[in-house]
Amino acid sequence: MQGVMMNIKNEIKNFHEEMTTWRRDIHAHPETAFEEVRTSAFVAEKLEEFGYMVHQGLAGTGVVGTLSTGNGPTIGLRADMDALHMQETNNHNYKSINDGKMHACGHDGHTTMLLGAAKYLAETKRFSGTIHLIFQPAEENEGGGKRMVEEGLFEKFPVEAVYGLHNWPSLPLGKIAVREGPMMAAYDRFDIIVKGRGAHAAMPNQGVDPIVIASQVIMALQTITSRTLSPLDSGVVTVTQIHSGDTYNVIPEKAHIGGTTRWFKEEVQDQIKSSIERIVKNICQAHNADYELDYMTGYPPTVNHKEQTELAIQTAGKVLGEENLILDPDPTMGAEDFSYMLKEKPGCYLFLGTARTDNDPTLHNPGYDFNDDALPIGASYWAQLVEDQLKD
Ligand SMILES: [Zn+2]
Ligand SMILES: [Zn+2]
Incomplete structure (x- = not known):
């Protein structure tokens, strides 16, 4: 994060190392669509430890953690937990121990950033309202997000808005790209x-x-x-x-x-x-x-809603500095099953820059590895979003 002016929350900075340990643990034990048993248990255990009400079983391995304080509004924040059917070529000491499976899309990082925010929000409670933290299975191909919606996600956990993000290794660390309207095809x-x-x-x-x-x-x-x-x-x-x-x-x-x-x-x-x-x-x-x-x-297009996108931009600007926002990115022709949640509830999905170099391995490359320096940035964005939106 050298040279990047950011407002990372100090409390979150303090457990950067702990988050890195979680992320690498999840990375070493990748699980694919609807088989995220270990990952889902890991998430549920952490949420319980932080003091969340934990619901398990939506779409099989889905987890929802709920925390309420005060009478403000309710929002949902979503992370995906699944890995890909690929062989990792990295040789770090936390490389995949599951043959033919790999966290090559950074969902290990997404899960960890949301857990980091969960910990901070439970410890500080500087908000008024309810948060539902949605950890979904099977984003890659199998539509775990769709299944959660079909199995009553928003009836059991009604929200006024829902937010998601994806790490983006071709975007410099600490930048966020977001736009109203279509983000993904x-x-x-x-x-x-x-x-x-x-x-x-x-x-x-x-x-x-x-x-x-x-x-x-x-x-x-x-x-x-x-x-x-x-x-x-x-x-x-x-x-x-x-x-x-x-x-x-x-x-x-x-x-x-x-x-x-x-x-x-x-x-x-x-x-x-x-x-x-x-x-x-x-x-x-x-x-x-x-x-x-x-x-x-397959998946419908991922389309951001106007009001929630404006709110997300304000929060991202606070955390990362307005100079680090890219507000007119081209949408990508990749697809994302958060689209099913955005069809039900207004919300915003954005790309968080995680590049280490000019030439990082892309998503789904066998040499890809989520950049742990992004963990406190993403967690701070989530935490700030809750504090900005959940007020009496
Ligand atoms: Zn992917
Ligand atoms: Zn992905």
Whole structure:
């Protein structure tokens, strides 16, 4: 944090070392979607120790810690707890001991920053109202946030607003990027099976070659964003898988194409979806092939609400200094299941800069490691947000 003027809360600074120990403990024991048993028990134990009412079991491993003092408003702060299915390549003494699992998205840091704020808020109680600290499972792919909402998160724990954040290793430590409106895109997935007719490779006229047809489909899919969407709208159609054939002298029966799409506006989703259908149907028909298309809806876009974004900006400015706020960041085409909470309740989601160097490993890189210097910064942002908003 050298050279960065910040208003980190002194009480929180005092347990930076303790938070680092928690973070590294969670890092060494990564757990993936809905299996965050150890992590969830760790969180529940800490919250109980700090004096929170603890609820366990929403979305399986979800934890909600509640603390009330005075009669002010109620807000929710959310952190995610899950790791990724990847092999860590770091060699530090707290590297993952769970083979094929890794905290490569920094959710170990998110959980720790919220626990740090939890400890501070319980010790100081400089607020009036109620906080619900929401620790969710399965942010990566599986939609643990969605499941918590479906299982009655906001009926059991009604809030006036809900807040989230993500560490951002391409942003310098101590900066915050946030904007009203879309922060992150929606994501969907698709599977296409082109069904041809197998034949001898030397007698293609006797078959229907799914590889040639799939190739045309893939090339034509590129025209959705370049020729179908308005140049002023954002969208992505990416093919990430193609599988067909096993040997040199056989035309296979089928080809599988899989991929993902990203968008912000529902009308763009409709355009992308119907364009994929039109392209696949007509190219297959032109070549006498059959097809199956499965278009699966994923997370909605993460869209910040105006009033809560303004409040978050004020708090972030106090903690980090206004010169460290980036208020017009481009939204990213990545996706986030905090979007489900923001669809139910007004709130704000922001990016907290955590870079150590100009060239830190990115999120989901096997060499990534959450920057522990960010722990007191994120915890102070959470604590200040509560103190700023929860007043009589
Ligand atoms: Zn991730
Ligand atoms: Zn993440």
